[in-house]
Amino acid sequence: MTVTLRPLDVQHFPGWLERSRVEYAKDLVALGQTPEDAHRHAGETMARSFPSGTPTPGHAVFDVVDDAGVTVGYLWIGPDMSDDAGAWWIWDIVIDADKRGRGLGRMAMLLGEEYARTQGAHTLGLSVFGFNTGARGLYESLGYETTSVKMRKKLG
Numbered sequence: 001m002t003v004t005l006r007p008l009d010v011q012h013f014p015g016w017l018e019r020s021r022v023e024y025a026k027d028l029v030a031l032g033q034t035p036e037d038a039h040r041h042a043g044e045t046m047a048r049s050f051p052s053g054t055p056t057p058g059h060a061v062f063d064v065v066d067d068a069g070v071t072v073g074y075l076w077i078g079p080d081m082s083d084d085a086g087a088w089w090i091w092d093i094v095i096d097a098d099k100r101g102r103g104l105g106r107m108a109m110l111l112g113e114e115y116a117r118t119q120g121a122h123t124l125g126l127s128v129f130g131f132n133t134g135a136r137g138l139y140e141s142l143g144y145e146t147t148s149v150k151m152r153k154k155l156g
Helices: 010-030 035-049 104-118 133-141
Strands: 003-007 060-066 071-079 087-095 123-126
Touching: 003 071, 003 104, 010 035, 010 071, 010 087, 060 104, 071 104, 087 104, 104 123, 104 133
Parallel strands: 087 123
Antiparallel strands: 003 060, 060 071, 071 087
């Protein structure tokens, strides 16, 4: 099975934006935030990233599509927040839960890397939640190196 990256149709952007916000809030809840705080934080983050409700210039959102033409996830990629125009970032990547374990995420990441190269990127970074061991293993197997680690202990 192979995948392709298909630019997200602008008319589907509001639905993608909501899905991405919900996915992010779910991860924040898994980190220990209350559902209310997680949804507020995720909403504020998406509003900062997409103030006009459309893709930010230089950023690209793709549907990840399998060889049968079925959308199996999405990838959001673009420049990072630094002054280095060649430093890019995977802002979000999700493969649908029922499609994971088939190499689709790996293929999407490799296509994302190639896309970033064509846009002048010389580095590609990403963040991954510590609890997401599957994704961490994938990224390490693709050559991504840990550049920082945040740690927390609950006191009770």
